[in-house]
Amino acid sequence: MIAQFFGCCRFVYNLFLAYHKDVYASEKRNVSQYECMRMITQLRRDKDCLWLSTCDSMALQESVKDLDRAYRSFFDGRGGYPRFHKRHASSQSYRTRNQKGCIRIDGSHIVLPKLGPVKARISRLPEGRILNATVSRTASGKYFVSLCCEEELVPKPNGGGSVGIDLGIKDLCVLSNGDVIPNPKHLSKYEKKLRREQRSLSRMIEANISHRDSLGRPVWKKPLSECSNIQKQRIQIARIHEKICNCRTDALHKLSAKLVNENQVIALESLNVKGMVKNHHLAKAIADASWSRFVTMLEYKGFEHGCDILKVSTFFPSSQICSSCGYQNPKVKDLAVRRWVCPQCGEVHDRDINAAVNVLSKALAMQQP
Ligand SMILES: [Zn+2]
DSSP: OHHHHHHHHHHHHHHHHHHHHHHHHHHOOOOOHHHHHHHHHHHHHSGGGHHHHTSOHHHHHHHHHHHHHHHHHHHTTSSOOOOOOOTTOSSEEEEEEOOTTOSEEETTEEEETTTEEEEOOOSSOOOSEEEEEEEEEOTTSOEEEEEEEEOOOOOOOOOOEEEEEEEOSSSSEEETTSOEEOOOTTHHHHHHHHHHHHHHHHHHHHHTEEEEOTTSOEEESSOGGGOHHHHHHHHHHHHHHHHHHHHHHHHHHHHHHHHHHHEEEEEEEOOOHHHHHHOOOHHHHHHHHHHHHHHHHHHHHHHHHTOEEEEEOTTSOTTTBOTTTOOBOGGGGSTTOOEEEOTTTOOEEEHHHHHHHHHHHHHHHHHOO
């Protein structure tokens, strides 16, 4: 049933996206989400769309809201034009609202609209009022429900310190006080395993090609969806990806919690999104992706602790400047230079710690009126 609901929500999203496009092309006007919501009610009564009536109606309304949000962020210039959702996307989800307690925890079950009690492993009991639930399926086929709850914000204290952070590739990050936070244990083991399994997958796919057509496209011996070994291998790879992601997320949660607990001021470099997209190197791409997650964590946890999260422009040459005298040494541009001596004051610098110190002092200088 959950898989059906994913399908229904995607259908509604895609249907109204197409409707938006049509109406705009013919009448040059935008469709409001209320118009779409009224149409859903009609659709659910339509004989051709009876399967929609078995779906959770609030979930359908939420996908209309998602589309509306996608359009608004497009008009505000925050996002691209909304796209159709793919049927075979690796991860799927739908969201539904809590109305009159239709979403609740009942012992070892979670009660969801239209689904009733679903057996679940409850990781943590919700606090406050449940607003909505997002049901999702990961690429490896695991199902999750996350609850969004509302509760009174109780300000938490912090240690009043200040710290600068430099993102690393080899290490997770380096702090201005000289602390080096290493990558979580076993991470490189999983990355090695991932590469191996990916090679194995591409061999399997290669073996399934009977020949190539005139345009060089592969013609399969057997459709890929029917190759059970290839599908199994895909799930195996998805599991390793999830494992790596979970290891990192765990480490980032621990680190961000520690930082907001100890510091009033947290300075970091803003994320270079364009560079991120261009980068295809595995380790770097993963590090970049976790950086944006880390910033999000710092921001919401910092908000609870009343911290100042300061961002320094990516164009600020944090690693080239001597943190003692301010001399700019262009030779340090080369990433291979790990340690350098300042030609002006003779101070010996560790590349990353020096960068973290510079990020902090730059942020503090920006904070002064
Ligand atoms: Zn110097």
